[in-house]
Amino acid sequence: MSREPALSVDDIELAAERIRSFAHHTPVLTSDGINRMAGARLYFKCENFQKTGAFKFRGACNAVLALEREVTEGGVATHSSGNFAQALSLAARIRRVPAHIVMPENATRAKRAAVQEYGGEITLCEPTLEAREEMLAEVLERTEAAFIHPYNDELVIAGQGTAALELLREVEELDTIVVPVGGGGLISGTALAVAGISEDTRVVGVEPSGADDARRSLEAGKIIPSENPRTIADGLLTSLGDMTFSVIRAFVDRIVTVDDAYIIRAMRLIWERMKIVVEPSAAVTLGAILQGTLDVMGERVGVILSGGNADLDAIPWIGQDVPNQPVS
């Protein structure tokens, strides 16, 4: 029943060509101290330095730029309260078309402000799946905008794969690439890039323990959506789509999980040792290595740091709501 995407590394190469003048070629950083702790050589692909602060811009930019001119007259639209909302807004601005963003009315003021800064037009809805879809349908009818799904979209997936493409060309002979899994767009693009140009590299996805729908879906052989997911990694609450599910099933080695305490520990370690700001969702990969749910001992490992849009007023290791830190 799932749509089989006819995607390959060629689509990712094409996406890379298309977004080249607009997206950053982000740096790969390393840390001797973190390598010692991990017992491996980690190569961090820093998508926190990507435009709008997250890898999402790659996919949004590819999708918007690939649209036929007549399709873009009404602009583009999506539903997102997070990084894809900002990404699509900026991509639309580059194409000089409007971006309509359906957001739940409980989205933080900071998130709304970020979308507005990139020129996105926000339509608020009640924070339920039903209300969101109704509102999106209404917006699409009113504006005749083209809908761009945040992850269950071939052009979006191809765009997200360009981060891994850059990483694989810069760092040779990676044994493993580790990627956070939310809706599955990033890991799908990554897995397709790896399958096309570095077939000896395994691709491992990491989910928060409290939002492990991809792991359960793979086990069950069908999509099992998240119910009441709960994690500090707020970018990873979404469930797989049919397209990302089928790519993951075909090309991803395995999915592991990580507890919030280790996500926070990894996030703090990255800030402290690498002097860069990453959001909780970006720290799940190192978190899994620290927790030991992912064994990469002695390997060369690519780690995609997915984004840097952390809430600087709510640092998770400061204050009352902190889960207990694991003993090191």
Added chain:
Amino acid sequence: MSREPALSVDDIELAAERIRSFAHHTPVLTSDGINRMAGARLYFKCENFQKTGAFKFRGACNAVLALEREVTEGGVATHSSGNFAQALSLAARIRRVPAHIVMPENATRAKRAAVQEYGGEITLCEPTLEAREEMLAEVLERTEAAFIHPYNDELVIAGQGTAALELLREVEELDTIVVPVGGGGLISGTALAVAGISEDTRVVGVEPSGADDARRSLEAGKIIPSENPRTIADGLLTSLGDMTFSVIRAFVDRIVTVDDAYIIRAMRLIWERMKIVVEPSAAVTLGAILQGTLDVMGERVGVILSGGNADLDAIPWIGQDVPNQPVS
């Protein structure tokens, strides 16, 4: 009465050569958003990515590597509770000699741990100038170590100048370079580099309003040490030395001050927009631009981000002790 340093850009070139294999050539980052706010084009030289997390490693490394072999038998020694302590410890480890660090007994556990991680041997003393100098004399006599002053030292100054050297070679036609001022080592090295290879660039130092001994010293024409300096920028509490004072007097355009509220605002802005971690002392420069005590409207400005060793458990804009944020 002051020692006239016979330093020039040649010493900085030599230092660059000497430390090349050991220190990072740090990146220069820019932010469109911050440029818009500042009304200028700012080029941030990211010494927060330098080894040990601060520019201090450049000077320490140059000084330690330049020592004659017979002098290093007893190792090296200094007094510092901050970034120079870590920097000298790592430089000594590279040279394979011991580093003796005299620290006040009220230095945080984190700071002691950082020094120990780089192999420095700590001797604690009471937190007074007198006790520190007595303890240092004792250590020097016991160990026969070579004393390396954290900033009032020609080799240290020359090493610190290598950051500006890299910046000036990477970014052309800078109108201004802005530098934090504590003991004056970084601005002295910067000013000498500028004088040697980019004489149309002006060099401006920034001090916290609560630790403005350099500004007052320049006005008075003689060194006026800080008395009870008070600022969030804990790397800038020290007073000028005779050597740094004479270089600053000869080569620095002016010293401006910045209030703690603007230091904090600038620090947060750098974290949020650039996704990098900088310490309060590194944010004084952008703080002065935001506060308007430094006017760089329309200019091309080099900004030396001096370090990234922020206390991640005490983020200054979170919690009770925050000075009021200025209205934007």
